[in-house]
Amino acid sequence: MEITANWYLILSAVLFSIGVVGLLIRRNPLVMFMCVELMLNAVNLSFVTFSNALNDVGGQVAVFFVLVVAAAEVVVGLAVIVAIMRRRPTATADDLSVLAG
Amino acid sequence: MNNLLHLSQSVLAQNEAIPQLPTPEIAWSAFIPLLILAVGGLLLLTFTSLMPAFAKSSWALTGYTVAVAIGTIVACIPLWNRVQRVCEAGEVCQAGAFSTAAGAWGVDGFSIFLTILMAASVALAALVMHDYLETEGLTGPEPYVLLMLSASGGVIMASANDLIVVFIGLEILSIAVYVLAGMHLLRLASQEAAVKYLVLGAFASAFFLYGISMVYGATGSTSLIDIQGFLATNVLTSNGTLLAGIAMLLIGFGFKIAAVPFHAWTPDVYQGAPSPVVAYMASGVKVAGFAGLMRVFLLAFTDYAADDWRPVMLVLAIATMAVGAVLAIVQTDVKRTLAYSSISHAGFIMVGVHAASDVGVSAALFYLAAYTFIVAGSFGVITLVGRKGDNLHALSDYHGLSRRRPMLAVVFTIFLLAQAGVPLTSGFFAKFYVIRAAVEGESYVLAIAAMITAVIGAFLYLRIIVAMFMSDPLDDHGEIDANLSDEEAAAARIELRDKVTAAEGPPIRIPTLAAVSIGLALLVTVAVGFLPGLVSGFANDALPQLVAAGS
Amino acid sequence: MVDIIVFVVSAAIILTGAIGVIAARNPVHSALMLVMTLFGVAVQFVAQEAHFLAAVQVIVYAGAIVILFLFVIMLLGVDKAEELDVGRLTAQRPMAFLAGAGVLASVLVSLLAGDESITGAREVGRAIIGGEDEADFRQIGRLLFTDYVLAFELTAILLTIAVVGAVMLARRVRGEAVDADTYLPEQARRRRIRETPVLLRTPVVETSDDMAEANSGGGE
Known part of the structure; x- marks a missing residue:
């Protein structure tokens, strides 16, 4: 048995789907952003796999741009979260009861 | 010591062995509009930190931004002339569409047309933003900088000949708009809108x-030129990867243009973000989304895969038009109503894209041009009615607007009629052209479906118009009893x-500046309504073309 | 044989980490699980001859992006980070699983429909050549400054936007909140809260007392 490109592609599809599910079921924006990172990593894996299979460096270069974009998105996303948290009062038991629902 | 010498010599030898990297030729003239917009934004950042x-x-900030936008439009004129020029026989001249930077940047009528629209939406939004930022106490150059940089992302999407460049453009456009949506730090709704959008x-x-990754796997390249060439010369043994890639790309663009079922955000x-930013989001961001969609789908995937994505586009277009129009009717908030109506408009533009013909493309471009001005003007009016705090957007806040601000009510009415597609406004011809394209394409x-939704859509605009002219808060609070004495009546x-x-x-x-913005939008809406040839002539010439670099 | 073991082990690491990210209640745990996934992906990069990218993956992702996450979590406080809530994007949990399964199924079917899912042209001009003469980073660098030079230069705009945006959003501002609920008269306020979609509601918007506290907190 040999590891073919399809193995990696299937793994990448599974990872992407886990990211999709996580982003849709979690309510915490921090974790949502982490799920986006999972999805982007799945994309990176598929890029590298295609690059390797096609014997073309272009796919590896694409991963670079994904890295840049991921970093930029995370920076802005975390800044918004910090801005929101500035406006919120400290956690109280009442808050948590609202969140439990 | 000796070793070190050896080492340095070997390094030198290696350096000599490395050949000069053959960097691609770059025609700088092709980048002038982009450079004015992007460098204009960066320079503003530098100026303001030094002074x-x-x-x-x-x-000064607003004036600068508008000047940059106008500069961008002016810089487009020579490029447009060059692209449209036809060389006479035997003459050696530069003419026609071309691409540069290793084929990653295409200049054609399409990209120039949309560059002009992006610049116009920046100018209109900046003028409305001026007073908004002032009253809300949001000082600083950053909103203007982000506005210009975001628009440069749209310009990149309109000219990109490479999926990676399209993606970078998309992110430049989007990330700046995420920040703009959340820029009102004293408004939780603004930041929540930003988080959700992000x-x-x-x-x-x-x-x-x-999607890019799969298309890359299926065709071996991310360049639209290579993809088109590959698909034109090869028969794929299995096209599953390609189709999945196209579907994923469609999902990505669908979110940007707010097509159903990706419209939920x-x-x-729109409700939470600052109203002037919404004016830009509804005009500029939508133009950019369609720019990327049309460029990728009509250039790379027309010959081979058009039969595969056109039926999907048909279903999406019908769903987008219908869901947008129907849900708009049940809203009680004017900003939300217009948000849904903007979804419906996206459906109409998709009708033009679906045709995938020259007529369809120019109809879609005409629609985008008309819509940019109509929607920027509409949200300009909404900004003014929202007043300080940007909160008064319920339908009841528009009651009696005709009595308080008759001019504003009349102007808003014209914009709403234009959105409904009433004759003598640009909106009429916009709808007419896309429907004509659909008929000519035998769809x-x-x-x-487009005609039916246009009629349904008319109701929702009429509702707002009725609220402005027919209902009055005076009526809501009862009449003065006629039997009262004079003193009691006065009291x-x-x-x-x-x-x-x-x-x-x-x-x-x-x-003043907001009035200028709204006035300009009104002028274009009415003028194009009387003389559609002003824009349709350009739209007909603005077809996307793929030209390989160096040819 | 070795490559099968490497694949299976790294795949297990990746998937365990991914499920950990979405299942962990504590965001710190999610971030650590994310590191695990990122590491597994780096291993797979190495297995596919992308040595340089594997290093970048560890340095940039695990070393910068996840650290940024942890920084923010610690800045907010773990308990506060844990209770952050913007509402779920889909109404029901089964819907989310359905969407995920749909994506997975469609991708798998399309990938495996034909015998050969990778149909692209094998490159000649920019082929990956193994060996010491032509390291992969050299090829990547060459491509960045030739075919992808435009995209490379344009990322400058992207990074500028990220910096400007982050500075703008993280700035402390003084002044009174102008949210719908504090600004409007009582009746309008109630109407608006009813109209606010569930997704946008946070505990703060529920009561005006909270809002007042938030203002005093924000003005510091």
């Missing part, structure tokens, strides 16, 4: 990237006035 006085003058935008970007984000189902009248004033909120101010 704080400049940053404090909101007039999470869903990042979600869509991931799909888009996955639109009403919430009768689509044409009929009752004062009481009534107080009640009405309390219900109406603070008076509506009409600042």
Whole structure:
């Protein structure tokens, strides 16, 4: 048995789907952003796999741009979260009861 | 020591062995509009940090931004002339569409047309933003900088000949708009809109990237030129990867243009984001989304895969038009109503894209041009009616607008009629052209669906118009009893006035620059309504073309 | 044989980490699980001859992006980070799983429909050549400054936007909140809260007392 490109592609599809599910079921924006990172990593894996299979460096270069974009998105996303948290009062038991629902 | 010498010698030898990297030729003239817009934004950032006085003058900031936008439009004129020029026989001249930077940047009528639209939406939004930032106490040059940089992302999407460049453009456009949506730090709704937009935008970007990856796997390149060439010369043994890639790309663009079923973020984000930013989001961001969609789908995937994506586009277009129009009717918030109506408009533009013909493309471009001005003007009016705090957007806040601000009510009415597609406005011809394109493409189902939704859509605009002209807060608070004595009647009248004033909120101010913005939008809407040839001539010449670099 | 073991082990690491990210209640745990996934992906990069990218993956992702996450979590406080809530994007949990399964199924079907899912042209001009003469980073660098030079230069705009945006959003501002609920008269306020979609509601918007506290907190 040999590891073919399809193995990696299937793994990448599974990872992407886990990211999709996580982003849709979690309510915490921090974790949502982490799920986006999972999805982007799945994309990176598929890029590298295609690059390797096609014997073309272009796919590896694409991963670079994904890295840049991921970093930029995370920076802005975390800044918004910090801005929101500035406006919120400290956690109280009442808050948590609202969140439990 | 000896070793070190050896080492340095070997390094030198290696350096000599490395050949000069053959960097691609770059025709700088092709980048002038982009450079004016992007460098204009970066320069503003530099100026204002070196000269704080400049940053404090909101007039200077707005003036600068509008000047940059106008400069971009002016810089497009020579490029347009070059692209449209036809060389006479035997003459050696530069003419026609071309591409540069290793084929990654294409200049054709399409990209120039959309560059002009992006610049126009920046100017219109900046003029409305001026007074908004002032009253809300949001000082600083950053909103203007982000506005210009975001628009440069749209310009990149309109000219990109490479999926990676399209993606970078998409992110430049989007990330700046996420920040703009959340820029009002004293308004939780603004930041919540930003978080929601960001999470869903990042979600869509991931799909888009996955699509790029699959198309890359299926064709071996990310360049639109190579993809088209590959698909034209090869028969794929299995096209599953390619089709999945196209579907993912469609999802990514669908989020940006707010097509059903990827529209869920639109009403919430439009409602929460600052109104002048919404003016830009509804005009500029939508133009950019369609620019990327049309460029990728009509250039790379027409010959081979058009039969595969056109049926999907047909279903999406019908769903987008219908869901947008129907859900708009049940809203009680004017911003949400127009958010849904913007979804419906996206459906109409998709009708033009679906045709995938020259007629369809120019119809879609005409629609985008007309819509940019109509929607920027509409949200300009909404900004003014929202007043300080940007909160008064319920339908009831528009009651009696015709009495308080008759001009504003009339102008808003014209914009709404234009959105409904009433004759003598640009909106009429926009709808007419896309439906004609659908009929010529023999997509009768689509044409009929478009006509029906146009009628449904008319109701929702009429609802707002009726609220402005027919209902009045005075009526809501009852009549003065005719039997009262004079003194009692006078007292009752004062009481009534107080009640009405309390219900109406603070008076509506009409600042000069916002009036200029709305006036310009109105002028274009009406002028194009009388003389559609002003724009349709350009739209007909603005077809996307793929030209390999160096040819 | 070795490559099968490497694949299976790294795949297990990736998937365990991914499920950990979405299942962990504590965001710190999610971030650590994310590191695990990222590491597994780096291993797979190495297995596919992308040595340089594997290093970048560890340095940039695990070393910068996840650290940024942890920084923010610690800045907010773990308990506060844990209770952050913007509402779920889909109404029901089964819907989310359905969407995920749909994506997975469609991708798998399309990938495996034909015998060969990778149909692209094998490159000649920019082929990956193994060996010491032509390291992969050299090829990547060459491509960045030739075919992808435009995209490379344009990322400058992107990074500028990220910096400007982050500075703008993280700035402390003084002044009174102008949210719908504090600004409007009582009746309008109630109407608006009813109209606010569930997704946008946070505990703060529920009561005006909270809002007042938030303002005093924000003005510091």
